[in-house]
Amino acid sequence: MIELEGVTKVFGNKRAVDRLDLRVHAGELFAFLGPNGAGKTTTIKMICGLLAPTAGRVRVGGHDAASREARQLLGYVPDQPYLYDKLTGREFLRFVVEMYGLDRARASARIEELIDTFDMGDFIDELCENYSQGMKQRVVFASALVHDPKVLVVDEPLVGLDPRSARIVKNLFVSQARSGAAVLMSIHLLAIAEELADRIGIVDHGRMLTVGTLAELRERAQHDGSLEDLFLKLTGTELNARPGQSVLECTEI
Amino acid sequence: MSLAIPELIRLPDLAPDRTARALRWLRWWQVRNTTTNLIQGSRLRIAMILFCSAVFWAGLFILFLGGFQFISLYVDLANTIVEYLFSMFFLSLLVMLFFSSGIIVYTALFHSREAAYLLTTPASTDRIFAYKFAEAVGFSSWGFFLLGSPLMVAYGLTVKAPAAFYAMFLLYLLSFVLIPGSIGAVAAITVANIFPRRQKTVLALSVAGVVALLAILGVRLWRTPGDTLSGDWLGSMLNRLAFCQSPLWPSRWMSAGLLASAKGEWSQAGYHLMVLSAHAGLLYLAAAVVARDLYRRGYSRVQGGRTSRRRRGLLFLDAIVHRLFFFLPHPIRLLILKDLRTFLRDPAQWSQFLIFFGLLAFYFLNIPQLGYGAQTPYWRNLVSFLNLSVTALILSTFTSRFIFPLLSLEGRNFWILGLLPLRREQILWSKFVFSAGISLVATEALVVLSDLMLRMSPVMIALHVGMIAVLCLGLSGISVGLGARLPNLRETDPSKIAAGFGGTLNLLVSLVFIFAIVTALALPCHLYFAGQEHPESASIAMSHSGLRLWLSIAISASLIVGILGTLIPLRIGIKAFRRMEF
Numbered sequence: 001m002i003e004l005e006g007v008t009k010v011f012g013n014k015r016a017v018d019r020l021d022l023r024v025h026a027g028e029l030f031a032f033l034g035p036n037g038a039g040k041t042t043t044i045k046m047i048c049g050l051l052a053p054t055a056g057r058v059r060v061g062g063h064d065a066a067s068r069e070a071r072q073l074l075g076y077v078p079d080q081p082y083l084y085d086k087l088t089g090r091e092f093l094r095f096v097v098e099m100y101g102l103d104r105a106r107a108s109a110r111i112e113e114l115i116d117t118f119d120m121g122d123f124i125d126e127l128c129e130n131y132s133q134g135m136k137q138r139v140v141f142a143s144a145l146v147h148d149p150k151v152l153v154v155d156e157p158l159v160g161l162d163p164r165s166a167r168i169v170k171n172l173f174v175s176q177a178r179s180g181a182a183v184l185m186s187i188h189l190l191a192i193a194e195e196l197a198d199r200i201g202i203v204d205h206g207r208m209l210t211v212g213t214l215a216e217l218r219e220r221a222q223h224d225g226s227l228e229d230l231f232l233k234l235t236g237t238e239l240n241a242r243p244g245q246s247v248l249e250c251t252e253i
Numbered sequence: 254m255s256l257a258i259p260e261l262i263r264l265p266d267l268a269p270d271r272t273a274r275a276l277r278w279l280r281w282w283q284v285r286n287t288t289t290n291l292i293q294g295s296r297l298r299i300a301m302i303l304f305c306s307a308v309f310w311a312g313l314f315i316l317f318l319g320g321f322q323f324i325s326l327y328v329d330l331a332n333t334i335v336e337y338l339f340s341m342f343f344l345s346l347l348v349m350l351f352f353s354s355g356i357i358v359y360t361a362l363f364h365s366r367e368a369a370y371l372l373t374t375p376a377s378t379d380r381i382f383a384y385k386f387a388e389a390v391g392f393s394s395w396g397f398f399l400l401g402s403p404l405m406v407a408y409g410l411t412v413k414a415p416a417a418f419y420a421m422f423l424l425y426l427l428s429f430v431l432i433p434g435s436i437g438a439v440a441a442i443t444v445a446n447i448f449p450r451r452q453k454t455v456l457a458l459s460v461a462g463v464v465a466l467l468a469i470l471g472v473r474l475w476r477t478p479g480d481t482l483s484g485d486w487l488g489s490m491l492n493r494l495a496f497c498q499s500p501l502w503p504s505r506w507m508s509a510g511l512l513a514s515a516k517g518e519w520s521q522a523g524y525h526l527m528v529l530s531a532h533a534g535l536l537y538l539a540a541a542v543v544a545r546d547l548y549r550r551g552y553s554r555v556q557g558g559r560t561s562r563r564r565r566g567l568l569f570l571d572a573i574v575h576r577l578f579f580f581l582p583h584p585i586r587l588l589i590l591k592d593l594r595t596f597l598r599d600p601a602q603w604s605q606f607l608i609f610f611g612l613l614a615f616y617f618l619n620i621p622q623l624g625y626g627a628q629t630p631y632w633r634n635l636v637s638f639l640n641l642s643v644t645a646l647i648l649s650t651f652t653s654r655f656i657f658p659l660l661s662l663e664g665r666n667f668w669i670l671g672l673l674p675l676r677r678e679q680i681l682w683s684k685f686v687f688s689a690g691i692s693l694v695a696t697e698a699l700v701v702l703s704d705l706m707l708r709m710s711p712v713m714i715a716l717h718v719g720m721i722a723v724l725c726l727g728l729s730g731i732s733v734g735l736g737a738r739l740p741n742l743r744e745t746d747p748s749k750i751a752a753g754f755g756g757t758l759n760l761l762v763s764l765v766f767i768f769a770i771v772t773a774l775a776l777p778c779h780l781y782f783a784g785q786e787h788p789e790s791a792s793i794a795m796s797h798s799g800l801r802l803w804l805s806i807a808i809s810a811s812l813i814v815g816i817l818g819t820l821i822p823l824r825i826g827i828k829a830f831r832r833m834e835f
Binding site for chain 2: 045095098
């Protein structure tokens, strides 16, 4: 469903993404991990057609990522979501369904369903400029899902969400994937990746270090600890104690 | 890694009119909600905006009406002069609209978060372009309407034009703004594609080119042979402006068409309207095609063209600020340095400052060539006060545009300022010192330069130096104080903050302040020098002893007004800033 083949993106003299190959299948929930500045957001922007690769190919549902067909298939939640301040949440959702050309009766029912799912009834008819970060995030998720996308791309999905909304979003990711959509999420919370992802890809300096199921990653790295330890080991960012300091060891309770 | 041929998901065709309708709805909802909000929550604000617009419109109308009546009554070649005036006016607007539309389109297409969002939707790029283009042209040309409509109404009334002339003006206006808007949009998309990292350089070079052309034109006009305002002089002057009458300029089609419709020559008016609208349509189409093919590519290039250039610490600047403001507490000096660095690293700020004050300096340096220095004391006094007023007016636009938004721009980082181990008023004082410091350095130098070129006496130079100091402190106090009292913490664009209610009020208060100070001091001097120049007007003129008395009163009064104008807004700002929650 999402295919990246030898994708490179160069910014000036910086190689943000370096010969990246990736494939996310229909019905799969893929977690994209990497330290800050590893090239995750750049990769996601190329999948969404916002950036053109310097070399290589990006395809969504078999279509070039910059094509209208690819965008019709896609639901995207960026790391800094955008909402129109002078629109109500409901108006924004109606705008999105019109943009995607959905049947009006079906779209209205879907909007109501999402308002209910994300518990937005109390504020959906207020202007977005009055929303809190969490409210905005819920509306943005609803807008990304309202047209039942075949591909869902999410950059840092749980920022600003309360535990209840976070749980709803996590359940939705799983249900979207199980209903046949390809879900790609870039995330820093390794526990969430460990909990939800079918496969995990770890990227650093624009290159894919490893990709596979959690068990495969552990086997390849000959590591039996947590995903956090594995991530730090692979990205070479393990915490080394300075003289006179001790490294805090965390164990799961 | 080898990849298999990916599966192709077939989709039903998306009707293009659905995305167009979605964008129309979007615009309508935004306009409706904004208007409803304004009417419900800010009636005073709307009333004030309408009142100010009406006053501005009426002022221009009276000015234009007076001008047209003067030309029609006293000047030979009235029709020719009006034709030239219209052609020059619309040609200037053509150039200004090209730049303003180009800049607004560039920002709207390549730097707005809305554009990034819309590009991920199924809307086609030319549709997104059309949506953003309409917004940009509306933004850039509303001022044109505000400026052009009193001109046209004044002209229509002077020549007793038929009612249809006013309707024709609207049609002409609509077609005309599309031409520079479309060319500006093509330029913006081209720059994004070819110079994604050099857009500011391209803009600076273009502005420098236009300024150079204007300077050449200005010099040519100043050197027009013959006695000023004589028939020969006027003929030569018009000859030098003949380029604006070229039939290839859209501004010429506009002026010729409007003049024809004012005379009721409908076939000529219709012909020019058709030429204008056909070109407007063609150019818009060209812009849409360029956007369809190059917008997405340009967007990617602009986003990928951002450099992460390391900035050196400007250590010499630190040293200068610490030495210059040694009497201020160390944290305040650090805050001044922060604002100074932001100012120096934002070309929009320092370039505007440099262009306006640079042009003024250029004019002041040329005063001897203009012969003002050899005029009578009466004229030199008049010109010196006018120069001082212009300097203060430009300073007020600078403080309204850049100093007023300073506190609003802290926006989401407000907590950093709020949590600093400082008394909150110290933060405002630091901004005041920053503003007053920059203003004093620039304007004092200009006023002294102007007075030296005009050969003013040391007493008058001292008076003007004192006046501009009072004006600098007052304008800084007003902008910092009102900026703290009426902040807009949601907005990140300083031009929108300055154009909002708070910014407009700030500009108005600044203008009233300038008017009060300049009138108080200019009036006694003017009456004194008028008496010297025209002894026959002794009844209203002022003697030397009278001048000393009234000037002392005026200086005291303007000092009081200056102190109040500085301290009251600052006090209001400090009170509001202390109460501010973040």
